[in-house]
Amino acid sequence: MKKIQNILITLIFVGFIGLMGLLTFLLPAKRFSENENRYLQEFPTKITVKKIMDGSFIEKFSDYASDHVPLRDTWVHMKAALERASGRRENAGVLLGEEDTLFMIQKDPDPGIYERNLKAVNKLTESCSVPVYFGLIPTAASVWKDRVPGGAITADEDYYIDLMNQGSKATALDVSGVLKEHAGEYIFYRTDHHWTSLGALYGTNLILEKLGLETIDPDSLNWTRVSDSFYGTSWSRSGAFWIPPDEIWTCVPEEGIEFTSWITGSPKISTVYHPEMLEKKDQYSYFLGGEQGLAVLKTDHQGPKVLLIRDSYADSLSPILAMRCSEVHMFDMRYNKMSVRDYIEENEIDYCVILYGFETYFTGSDIVLIGR
Amino acid sequence: MVFSTPVFLFCYLTLVLAVYYLSPVRVRNLVLFIASLLFYFWGEQIYFLIMIWSTAIDFTHGLLVDRWKRAGKLRLAKGAVASSVIMNLALLFFFKYWDFIAASLQSIGISFMPVLGIHLPIGISFYTFQTMSYTIDVYRGDARPQKSILRFGTYVTLFPQLIAGPIIKYKEIADQLEERTHSFDxxxxxxxxxxxxxxxxxxxxxxxxxxxxxxxxxxxxxxxxxxxxxxxxxxxxxxxxxxxxxxxxxxxxxxxxxxxxxxxxxxxxxxxxxxxxxxxxxxxxxxxxxxxxxxxxxxxxxxxxxxxxxxxxxxxxxxxxxxxxxxxxxxxxxxxxxxxxxxxxxxxxxxxxxxxxxxxxxxxxxxxxxxxxxxxxxxxxxxxxxxxxxxxxxxxxxxxxxxxxxxxxxxxxxSTPFVSGLFEKIPEEGRGFLRLILVAGSLAVCTAYLVADTYNPFLYFRF
Structure with missing residues (x-):
């Protein structure tokens, strides 16, 4: 009896690790992990003495083995479920909040980064010929405080945003205040760090108000639900597979907007909305189609030309802002190293709005380029 | 290589166990020696030479100590022990303590030792101690000298204990290097x-x-x-x-x-x-x-x-x-x-x-x-x-x-013997069955945690 049990234990162990090992290499290699939004390590086929001696082959091989563990997502989900079962209300840097809401934990940012960024903002404000506005968008954890697990340790975003607003020479946009006024509404995705189109609309109105333009009444718009199956990045990171998906809504028709996208690196006329992205994991790219260094929306409206220095939060905001502008230009400093000042001159921009989500601004190292 | 990674558990261990058990008994030490060198090379690359050096030093010193001791040249034997200890400690001193001492001296204004930024080869504190114990034990007569450098190398490099111990004294496993039993139990x-x-x-x-x-x-x-x-x-x-x-x-x-x-x-x-x-x-x-x-x-x-x-x-x-x-x-x-x-x-x-x-x-x-x-x-x-x-x-x-x-x-x-005590109280048949369940269950749970550790959602460019 005991003998049989020991044989079984041996077989289970050896069988399991052997099968996992074999399948790691026998199953077809995946190139892209949609859940993680990154390319997986390819199998290192080029083996040279140099690559072996400097450890780069070993590193790639190890990464390949990690990235191609059979049933990878299932294991990650299982760990998330085990963490929840053992009483924890966070996993992998994501807080599991009330009302099926997930929050990215924000670390206290490094003063070296945000002070440099602030200096760049001030340099642009002082040196460019048009008025500069500066708004930082807090994460849902800061707006929906009542849904955050009590006592959870995440940065006090209001403190840091206030610090920036106090030190900035640009006109501050109190995005946090506006979003808090509407905290009862569906202004953030529950499974993603971005704001919803409704949140973006309130952000737009704040900008319009400061620019002296007419604000937009949400009820006057034609709201359309384009997806009810959006699982965002906080959902992917947390592994909390039991959390239901978000909905994506639009409120502005794309007709009447001429959209030039630099998504491939060179200008191309594109559509504002990308229904093909709704078939993929990263549905937020429905708005404008994904990352791009430069993007320009042109309309027939009478209105100013606005330059947005921005991150992806502006993807859903820009079509709404375009309702009151003749042109909306968008700069993403991560992919666009042109001088902002020169661009403003060359394109006869009327207003410059720096609009960033909390994490991009407080951890981003490319924002300093604004000042050039 | 860290034990709690997919590459160790699913790739390396599978391969090593397969080759080890498919090989005839007489070459299994060789298999282990090569496998262990690969294990160390995986994490430390060129630094595996230090381990080989340490192995070679103590192997030869062990033989010298034994020869001189048997010839009655006790002072020479003692000298060989001292030489082995000094060489091991010199290795350890250089790789582990040089920078610390240099920095400490510099902080009080003495700067004849430059801070070199030396890489600490993993496990060096463990294997230098192990090999030192060997020559000392040979001198003391607590261990017979190992005539086969392969067996001795297998002892020094043995991958399960190579990077984090336990510190195995040569005399504890000398016999097992010559002969050991393998069974399902x-x-x-x-x-x-x-x-x-x-x-x-x-x-x-x-x-x-x-x-x-x-x-x-x-x-x-x-x-x-x-x-x-x-x-x-x-x-x-x-x-x-x-x-x-x-x-x-x-x-x-x-x-x-x-x-x-x-x-x-x-x-x-x-x-x-x-x-x-x-x-x-x-x-x-x-x-x-x-x-x-x-x-x-x-x-x-x-x-x-x-x-x-x-x-x-x-x-x-x-x-x-x-x-x-x-x-x-x-x-x-x-x-x-x-x-x-x-x-x-x-x-x-x-x-x-x-x-x-x-x-x-x-x-x-x-x-x-x-x-x-x-x-x-x-x-x-x-x-x-x-x-x-x-x-x-x-x-x-x-x-x-x-x-x-x-x-x-x-x-x-x-942290207490409570659980294992409880386990012992279960009747033999039940215990075996429970063990089976626990092994299967812990394999699944550990894999989940192991894999989740390597899960790195790349979010930067989506903000």
Whole structure:
């Protein structure tokens, strides 16, 4: 009896690790992990003495083995479920909040980064010929405080945003205040760090108000639900597979907007909305189609030309802002190293709005380029 | 290569076990030797030459010591032992302590030693100690010299214990290098111990380590509760991490037919500091006892000399853990406590009820780990908060306590023989079945944690 049990234990162990090992290499290699939004390590086929001696082959091989563990997502989900079962209300840097809401934990940012960024903002404000506005968008954890697990340790975003607003020479946009006024509404995705189109609309109105333009009444718009199956990045990171998906809504028709996208690196006329992205994991790219260094929306409206220095939060905001502008230009400093000042001159921009989500601004190292 | 990674568990171990068991018995040491070199090369690349060098030195010195001893040339034999010890210590000194000493001297204005930024080859503290013990044991007649460099190399490089111990003395496994038995029973018991170790590491040590991560930087507004939570979490983390590694090593050893000695014996059930050190990292304390404390004269000397001996042993023990002052202070802290316990306090302590003695010992141990864990002299400030120098509670600490309470309870229970005692009470048939379930279950759970560790959502460009 005991003998049989020991044989079984041996077989289970050896069988399991052997099968996992074999399948790691026998199953077809995946190139892209949609859940993680990154390319997986390819199998290192080029083996040279140099690559072996400097450890780069070993590193790639190890990464390949990690990235191609059979049933990878299932294991990650299982760990998330085990963490929840053992009483924890966070996993992998994501807080599991009330009302099926997930929050990215924000670390206290490094003063070296945000002070440099602030200096760049001030340099642009002082040196460019048009008025500069500066708004930082807090994460849902800061707006929906009542849904955050009590006592959870995440940065006090209001403190840091206030610090920036106090030190900035640009006109501050109190995005946090506006979003808090509407905290009862569906202004953030529950499974993603971005704001919803409704949140973006309130952000737009704040900008319009400061620019002296007419604000937009949400009820006057034609709201359309384009997806009810959006699982965002906080959902992917947390592994909390039991959390239901978000909905994506639009409120502005794309007709009447001429959209030039630099998504491939060179200008191309594109559509504002990308229904093909709704078939993929990263549905937020429905708005404008994904990352791009430069993007320009042109309309027939009478209105100013606005330059947005921005991150992806502006993807859903820009079509709404375009309702009151003749042109909306968008700069993403991560992919666009042109001088902002020169661009403003060359394109006869009327207003410059720096609009960033909390994490991009407080951890981003490319924002300093604004000042050039 | 770290045991708790997919590449070790699913690729390397599978391959090694397959080749090992498919090979005829007489070439299995060769298989292990090559496999172990690959294991070390995987993590350290070119530095594996140091290990080979250390192996070659001690192999030849062992033979010389034996030859001269048998020829009656005791002084030469002694010289060979000294030469082996010096060469090993020189290696260890250079790679582990040069930069520390250079930086320490520079901080007081002496700068003849430049700080070189030397890479510390992993496991060097372990294998230099192992090989040194070999030549000494040959000289003492406690071990026969190994005539085969392959067998000796297998001993030095044996991958289960290579990077984190236990420190296996040559005499303990000399016979097993020549002949060892392989059976399903032994293999299965190895699997069980390995899985216990892997679970300790992944489920308890890594989990509770997250609390210490938060508190070791002494966040603003750290409360008394938070400080204690951090210190206790670290206390458990270090035990489950280290003993988990030892368990995995012992388990892997058994899968390959080896039997290593136990390295931890429920240290957190100790009722005195002496007791604690009999139970903690046993292979290290016995090494220092056999090869340093006793040669210094042990306790068969005048009391003043004995105290000095102890202080030397404990300063060195501390420094062995890392080239930094806090480790030395941590060692001396125990040295002083042991002297106090033996000379003054022992007779009073014995009269206390055992739960009080246990509590007192654990207090000493927890404070010790704070000293151990804070490298940049943060210890006084941290201890100050622990003992009342801060607000009593804060919401963050309460949140962490709530979140990690089940893990803390599991760790506390897991630090005692309670669970294994319970297990022994189950009738034999049931126990075997339960073992089967536990192995399968822990494999699944550990894989989930192992894989989740490698899951790196790349979010940067989506903001």
């Amino acid at each position: 032994r293999f299965a018991s190895g699997v069980c111990i390995f899985m216990v170790g892997l679970s300790k590491k992944l489920l308890l040590a890594n989990t509770l380590g997250r609390i210490w991560e938060i508190y070791k930087v002494m966040p603003q507004g750290m409360s008394v509760l938070g400080a204690w939570l951090g210190a206790i979490a670290f206390t458990f983390q270090i035990y489950f991490d280290f003993s988990g590694y030892s368990d995995m090593a012992i388990g892997l050893g058994r899968m390959l037919g080896f039997e290593f000695l136990k390295n931890f014996n429920y240290p957190y059930t100790a009722v005195s500091v002496t007791d604690f050190w009999r139970r903690w990292h046993i292979s290290l304390s016995t090494w220092f006892r056999d090869y340093l404390y006793i040669p210094l004269g042990g306790n068969r000397v005048r009391p003043a000399r004995w105290v000095l001996n102890l202080m030397i042993v404990w300063a060195v023990t501390g420094l062995w853990h890392g080239a930094s002052w806090n480790f030395m202070f941590w060692g001396l802290y125990y040295g002083i406590l042991l002297v106090l316990e033996k000379l003054v306090l022992g007779k009073y302590l014995e009269k206390l009820p055992s739960f009080l003695r246990h509590l007192l010992t654990m207090l000493i141990v927890v404070v010790g780990w704070v000293l151990f864990g804070l490298e940049n002299g943060g210890m006084p400030a941290y201890l100050k908060v622990m003992f009342g120098g801060g607000p009593l509670l804060d919401p963050g600490a309460l949140y962490l306590l709530r979140s990690y309470l089940p893990a803390l309870i599991a760790a506390a229970v897991g």
